[in-house]
Amino acid sequence: MTQELARAERALELALAGLRVAVVSGGDSGVYAMAGAVFELAAAKKLNLGTGPGQLLIQVTAGVPAVIAGAARLGAPLTHDFCAISLSDRLTPWPLIEKRLDLASQAGFVIALYNPKSHGRDWQLARAAEILGQNLPGQTPVGLVSRCGREGQKTAITELGSLASQEVDMQTLAIVGNQTTFVYQGYLITPRGYAAKYRDKV
Numbered sequence: 001m002t003q004e005l006a007r008a009e010r011a012l013e014l015a016l017a018g019l020r021v022a023v024v025s026g027g028d029s030g031v032y033a034m035a036g037a038v039f040e041l042a043a044a045k046k047l048n049l050g051t052g053p054g055q056l057l058i059q060v061t062a063g064v065p066a067v068i069a070g071a072a073r074l075g076a077p078l079t080h081d082f083c084a085i086s087l088s089d090r091l092t093p094w095p096l097i098e099k100r101l102d103l104a105s106q107a108g109f110v111i112a113l114y115n116p117k118s119h120g121r122d123w124q125l126a127r128a129a130e131i132l133g134q135n136l137p138g139q140t141p142v143g144l145v146s147r148c149g150r151e152g153q154k155t156a157i158t159e160l161g162s163l164a165s166q167e168v169d170m171q172t173l174a175i176v177g178n179q180t181t182f183v184y185q186g187y188l189i190t191p192r193g194y195a196a197k198y199r200d201k202v
Helices: 004-016 034-044 066-074 094-106 124-132 160-165 194-201
Strands: 082-086 110-114 141-146 154-159 172-176 182-184 187-189
Touching (some): 066 141, 066 172, 082 094, 094 124, 110 124, 124 160, 141 160
Parallel strands (some): 082 110
Antiparallel strands (some): 141 154, 182 187
């Protein structure tokens, strides 16, 4: 963390020197991760990208983003429309993050919250829960997944009204349900409408 630009610059330097370079990133490199840093810097340097002579080839290999891996641990919370919002205001102004939280919760999206809290950012999650609570009831289910797929993985299901008091950090993903999301036997489920079609047939 905080070294993305330096890593991208070093990778481009080595690639321009003729080496084959791999930039390793957690989750999926295109989701809040290193692919963006590499491409943004390449564009800022006005590098010629492509496969021809004098061009620099950049290939992005798909990974598994936290929102997908975390949802799989929780059940089926993303089976309808959803969005992801990072609570880190290091690169995005906080007023814009607040606007996104407000509009996404108004629109009925399930919302995956990345980067909910760190040592230097300890108030944003409570404020986010407050904003979401203006459009969603306090009983709205929220799934928490920490260190997904790694040693020490933890999952929990709580409610929006209790989200601010939960133990989370930068390696925690919070999936906030929408107005229809429910919990069934420990699983977080956002219905797409299949059960209604099933009931219509019986």
